Amino acid sequence: xxxxxxxxxxxxxxxxxxxxxxxxxxxxxxxxxxxxxxxxxxxxxxxxxxxxxxxxxxxxxxxxxxxxxxxxxxxxxxxxxxxxxxxxxxxxxxxxxxxxxxxxxxxxxxxxxxxxxxxxxxxxxxxxxxxxxxxxxxxxxxxxxxxxxxxxxxxxx
Ligand code: HEC
Numbered sequence: 001x002x003x004x005x006x007x008x009x010x011x012x013x014x015x016x017x018x019x020x021x022x023x024x025x026x027x028x029x030x031x032x033x034x035x036x037x038x039x040x041x042x043x044x045x046x047x048x049x050x051x052x053x054x055x056x057x058x059x060x061x062x063x064x065x066x067x068x069x070x071x072x073x074x075x076x077x078x079x080x081x082x083x084x085x086x087x088x089x090x091x092x093x094x095x096x097x098x099x100x101x102x103x104x105x106x107x108x109x110x111x112x113x114x115x116x117x118x119x120x121x122x123x124x125x126x127x128x129x130x131x132x133x134x135x136x137x138x139x140x141x142x143x144x145x146x147x148x149x150x151x152x153x154x155x156x157x
Pocket of ligand 1: 052053055079083087100102105111116
């Protein structure tokens with residue numbers, strides 16, 4: 001009896017997994033064109049950026065095979081859409097007001113998102129590379145400095 005219930009649950013699970021594959025939302029779409037890139041401070045910074053950040057912050061996203069498999073595809077589609085909306089190095093002809101947070105986000109470890117880092121071990125840089133990349137991010141995109149933040153917090157109080 002009990003075993004039957006497990007088997008039924010398993011069939012329902014597999015069936016649902018199959019069914020959600022039919023939902024067209026979230027499948028990788030063709031990358032939009034690259035219009036204009038920022039004035040990188042060095043080719044090396046660009047190289048680091050394309051190794052670590054480009055999948056969600058450029059129009060040159062490379063999709064892994066599992067980007068076609070729901071429900072992971074839904075998460076990836078959201079990341080790419082939101083990431084590009086906040087900060088897109090392929091559309092530098094329009095204002096990118098969050099760009100000055102790039103160095104800070106990377107320093108804190110909030111970017112790239114932890115799950116992405118886990119799925120893409122190649123984005124983990126050595127300590128020396130990390131330092132260079134941080135300098136490059138600041139030189140290219142500026143920095144929303146710590147002082148600035150604390151005065152903002154103070155003025156709110
Ligand atoms: C897996 C996708 C992904 C990767 C890779 C990624 N980001 Fe993001 N990023 C996002 C998303 C999604 C957002 C939108 C805010 C949110 O939902 O957290 C975002 C937001 C940002 C913002 C705007 C922050 C704000 O407060 O508005 C900056 C700056 C940023 N990312 C920088 C980077 C940098 C620099 C890298 C590489 C070191 C990077 N991101 C890698 C997905 C990504």
